[in-house]
Amino acid sequence: MAKKRTEPDRPIQMRHPIIAEGHTPATVTDQISAVVLTKTPRWWYVGFAVAFSLVMVLFMALAQLFVKGVGIWGLNNPVNWGFAIINFVWWIGIGHAGTLISAILLLLRQNWRNSINRFAEAMTLFAVACAGLFPLIHMGRPWRFYYMLPIPNTFDLWPQFRSPLIWDVFAVTTYALVSALFWYVGLIPDLATLRDRAKNKFAQHAYGILAAGWRGSSRHWHNYEVASMLLAGLATPLVVSVHTVVSFDFAASQLPGWHATIFPPYFVAGAVFAGFAMVITLAVPLRALFGLNDFITLRHLQNMAKVMLATGMVVSYGYAIEIFMAWYSGNGFEQFMITNRIGGPYKYAWFALILCNVLSIQLLWFKRVRKSVPMLFVVAMFVNVGMWLERFVIIVTSLHRDFLPSSWDMYSGTRWDWATYVGTIGLFLALMFLFIRFLPMISIFEMRMILPEADEVKEGKK
Amino acid sequence: MNDRATGLELQGYLAEFGGPNRMLRAIELVKKAGYERVEAYSPYPIEEISHALGAHSKLPWIVLAGGITGALSGWALQYFTSVHAYPMNIGGKPFNSWPAFIVVIFEMTILFAAFAAVLGMFALNGLPRPYHPLFNVERFALASKDRYFLYILADDPKFDLKRTWDLLEKTECSEVTAVED
Numbered sequence: 001m002a003k004k005r006t007e008p009d010r011p012i013q014m015r016h017p018i019i020a021e022g023h024t025p026a027t028v029t030d031q032i033s034a035v036v037l038t039k040t041p042r043w044w045y046v047g048f049a050v051a052f053s054l055v056m057v058l059f060m061a062l063a064q065l066f067v068k069g070v071g072i073w074g075l076n077n078p079v080n081w082g083f084a085i086i087n088f089v090w091w092i093g094i095g096h097a098g099t100l101i102s103a104i105l106l107l108l109r110q111n112w113r114n115s116i117n118r119f120a121e122a123m124t125l126f127a128v129a130c131a132g133l134f135p136l137i138h139m140g141r142p143w144r145f146y147y148m149l150p151i152p153n154t155f156d157l158w159p160q161f162r163s164p165l166i167w168d169v170f171a172v173t174t175y176a177l178v179s180a181l182f183w184y185v186g187l188i189p190d191l192a193t194l195r196d197r198a199k200n201k202f203a204q205h206a207y208g209i210l211a212a213g214w215r216g217s218s219r220h221w222h223n224y225e226v227a228s229m230l231l232a233g234l235a236t237p238l239v240v241s242v243h244t245v246v247s248f249d250f251a252a253s254q255l256p257g258w259h260a261t262i263f264p265p266y267f268v269a270g271a272v273f274a275g276f277a278m279v280i281t282l283a284v285p286l287r288a289l290f291g292l293n294d295f296i297t298l299r300h301l302q303n304m305a306k307v308m309l310a311t312g313m314v315v316s317y318g319y320a321i322e323i324f325m326a327w328y329s330g331n332g333f334e335q336f337m338i339t340n341r342i343g344g345p346y347k348y349a350w351f352a353l354i355l356c357n358v359l360s361i362q363l364l365w366f367k368r369v370r371k372s373v374p375m376l377f378v379v380a381m382f383v384n385v386g387m388w389l390e391r392f393v394i395i396v397t398s399l400h401r402d403f404l405p406s407s408w409d410m411y412s413g414t415r416w417d418w419a420t421y422v423g424t425i426g427l428f429l430a431l432m433f434l435f436i437r438f439l440p441m442i443s444i445f446e447m448r449m450i451l452p453e454a455d456e457v458k459e460g461k462k
Numbered sequence: 463m464n465d466r467a468t469g470l471e472l473q474g475y476l477a478e479f480g481g482p483n484r485m486l487r488a489i490e491l492v493k494k495a496g497y498e499r500v501e502a503y504s505p506y507p508i509e510e511i512s513h514a515l516g517a518h519s520k521l522p523w524i525v526l527a528g529g530i531t532g533a534l535s536g537w538a539l540q541y542f543t544s545v546h547a548y549p550m551n552i553g554g555k556p557f558n559s560w561p562a563f564i565v566v567i568f569e570m571t572i573l574f575a576a577f578a579a580v581l582g583m584f585a586l587n588g589l590p591r592p593y594h595p596l597f598n599v600e601r602f603a604l605a606s607k608d609r610y611f612l613y614i615l616a617d618d619p620k621f622d623l624k625r626t627w628d629l630l631e632k633t634e635c636s637e638v639t640a641v642e643d
Contacts, residue, residue, distance in 0.1 A: 024608065025505055025506070025607065025608035026607060026608040029505075029606075029607045029608065150539055150543060156547065156548065157548065158543035158544075158547050158548040159543065160550060160552070161540045161543065161544055161562065161563055161566060162544075162552050162555065162559060162562040166566070167565040167566060167569075170565070170566045170569040170570070171565065171569050173569075174569040174570075174572055174573045177573060177576070177577075178572060178573065178576045181576055181577070181579075181580045182576075184580075185580055185583070189506075189606070192606045193505075193606040193607065195606075196603035196604075196605075196606045196607070197603070197606075197607070208592070209592070212584070212589045212590030212591070212592075213588075213589050213590050213591030213592055213593070213594060214589065214606075215503060215594060215596060215605065216503050216504060216505060216605050216606055217501045217502065217503050217613075218501065218502040218503070218504070218508075218511045218512045218515050218517055219501065219512070219515075219517050219586075219587065220587045220589075221504070221506075221507035221508070221511075221512060222507075222512040222517035222518075222519055223519050223521055223583050223586045223587050224507065224583060224587070225507050225509075226519045226521045226522065226583075227521055227579045227580065227582070227583035230521065230522065230525050230575075230579045231576060231579050231580070234525075234572050234575050234576050234579070235572075235576075237568075237572070238569075238572045241565070241568060241569065241572075245565055248565075445505065445506045445507075446506070448505055448506040448608075449506045449507065453481070453482070454482075454506065454508070456481070456482070456483060457482045457483060457486065457508055457510050
């Protein structure tokens with residue numbers, strides 16, 4: 001380290017490199033594909049077993065739900081929307097960082113994203129899978145879910161296209177499909193690498209079929225790059241629209257606490273905030289377990305911490321504006337909702353939310369904290385919890401004391417609510433474990449692009 | 463160009479390079495010699511190579527067409543269901559209440575355009591293609607790792623068994639292979 005400090009004209013990004021020194025296309029390829037192609041480490045079995053047993057908890061909760069109905073949940077008459085919508089919004093928000101990293105940072109040519117975009121996109125896909133489960137199961141008759149789709153039927157019924165709930169169906173379905181496409185397209189060149197490097201016949205065939213005959217010719221790459229840029233350009237407005245539409249589910253109603261014009265930007269910022277927290281939560285153990293510190297460097301973690309701080313401040317601004325608007329509107333119901341939220345029976349949830357989402361992130365102003373991996377992990381965990389609490393507070397405190405005091409009631413999740421929630425965390429982790437085992441969790445070809453060798457083309461050496 | 467002994471047909475010559483700039487210089491040479499059916503393979507996208515080989519993509523137009531189709535079908539779906547198939551009076555709004563239709567039109571635009579981008583990319587690249595003569599060359603597996611390959615196809619009008627081989631040998635390549643099928 002001392003030697004490096006004596007070199008004054010070393011550019012800044014070299015001091016915090018996005019990829020450790022001494023790597024070539026061969027070492028990058030070997031090291032990342034080895035994670036997939038070598039023997040399964042023992043901790044993977046342990047981790048997958050834990051995650052998979054939580055998936056069993058999910059199945060149990062779902063079986064109970066399908067047999068007995070939504071009565072097993074803690075819903076009551078003022079609070080008709082409980083854990084299902086809280087978890088839906090929480091999961092879909094987590095997904096947004098993946099799209100942000102893969103699309104917006106690609107358009108902005110932030111090449112440090114190349115080492116985290118792949119697993120962030122996988123995270124998006126799995127988070128959307130968990131999110132999509134909740135609107136399906138919260139219906140009284142989930143096997144009739146296709147009623148939401150515009151399918152010709154013998155009743156001559158059609159969806160009501162002026163309802164935000166139908167917009168949500170289209171937004172989330174489009175988001176899931178486009179995320180899957182984007183992810184698969186990003187994987188194709190790496191699947192070809194695995195096809196060419198796999199030793200056993202089954203793996204060769206499986207990766208070969210998925211790679212669809214990719215050969216990396218200049219024409220392939222040219223069309224591929226155009227397709228990636230166009231997909232990024234399409235995914236960017238899409239990701240903003242998805243959480244905007246999710247916020248319409250609330251904002252288009254007339255309930256104090258929901259009916260607010262700030263909801264779309266505030267929800268989008270919250271989604272990115274939650275998503276980056278989850279990326280840090282996943283990146284920290286992954287880089288340690290697979291020895292990928294060369295590729296996911298401190299610079300990545302610091303950059304993500306900065307995005308988390310910025311979006312966290314936008315979310316904090318949203319909280320402040322909600323309180324301000326309640327006062328400024330002069331509307332008694334709005335004011336009651338805020339005083340009830342801060343001083344009512346759910347005040348602990350609100351204070352915990354402020355602690356997690358507003359106070360804990362202030363630590364990220366300090367470089368010492370941003371450079372400390374354990375501290376970053378702790379702050380990210382606070383934000384994961386905080387964003388769940390945010391949705392809980394928005395949904396429950398707005399609903400449980402409505403306009404008519406005779407219908408007021410308290411809400412809390414039952415053990416089946418919690419089992420379903422914990423079960424989806426298990427589903428998410430189990431899918432993540434399968435992903436890191438069978439697919440390269442870092443984009444190999446995009447790592448080759450940021451190596452010094454790729455720069456030499458421009459300099460004309462070698 | 464049938465080889466009587468093996469029954470294999472010559473597809474072209476493949477030259478292997480250790481670095482992108484060596485291949486770029488070879489491309490210049492080959493292009494100057496007048497070869498048209500030339501293809502270059504690299505482990506990651508290199509703009510200069512695509513440029514040197516004159517690659518251009520029709521994909522943006524395909525995606526635009528996809529997007530427009532998506533927008534129109536999004537609106538047509540809502541117009542048909544809300545005006546003809548199941549008209550509902552919602553708060554006195556007109557049946558064709560287009561401002562409320564914008565969200566679904568937008569999502570359908572993105573959905574169709576994204577599918578057009580991916581399917582278009584596959585079609586333009588001739589994928590999926592499970593078999594290709596190049597896969598017969600053992601060292602070609604390194605094209606997805608760290609080696610660079612230049613391929614002159616045998617159906618090029620200027621292709622000549624000896625002169626093309628010599629031309630490739632003259633470049634900074636490490637090896638020239640005949641690709642057969």
